[in-house]
Amino acid sequence: MIDAGATWTDERVELLKKLWIDGLSASQIAAELGNVTRNAVIGKVHRLGLSGRAKDAKPAGSPAAAARPRKATRAPSAPAPIAPQPHNNNVNNVVIAPIPLQPVIEEPALLPDEELAVPMSERVTIMDLRESMCRWPMGDPTKPDFRFCGGRSITGLPYCTHHSRIAYQPVADRKRERKLARA
C-alpha cells in the first residue's frame, strides 16, 4: 500500500484548494478526495489559511477573531474509528484521478424553470406536508392544484436549501462563475 489516500499529498492539497475556492462544501470535497472526513478537510483548509472562502479584509482589531470564547470541550476518551471507504476502481497500479465534479457551466442568470422542472411526484399538498418539508408555495392557493415544494427543508427553516437561498438571498455572488467562464 503506497498510499491509502489519507494523507495530504501535494495533489490532494491542490485539489482541496481548487474545490474549496470553487465553492464546494467541505463534505463534497471530502467525498471527492476520498478517505477523508469533512472535518479533516475543514481542518486542513484552516491550516492552509483558506478559511473564510472569498471573504477577506479582516479589520485590524477584528473582534470576531479576538473575541473567540472557547467552548468546545471534547470528551476525554475518543475512540471513534471512522469507517474508511476504499472504493478503489483502479484495476492496475495506476491511480485514477478523481474530480468529475463542477463542469464549470455558465448559469443563465435567471432560471425560473427550476421549479417547473420538479416532477409532480415531488409536490405535496397541505395534507402531505410534513415538518421536514419545504413549504415553498407553488401555484394558486385558491386552486385545488396548489402544492408545496415538499423537498427536504433545512432544519429550523420552512424551506429547502434551494428555496431558502431564494427566500433569504435575493440574488448574489456570481462572480466566481464569471471568472471561471472568462478564463
Added chain:
DNA sequence: CCCTGATTCGC
C-alpha cells in the same frame, strides 16, 4: 433531523 463552516485540543 438535514446540513454548513469554525474552533479546540488530544494525539
Added chain:
DNA sequence: GCGAATCAGG
C-alpha cells in the same frame, strides 16, 4: 500537522 468532537447556526 492532523482531525474528531464539538460548537454555532442556516
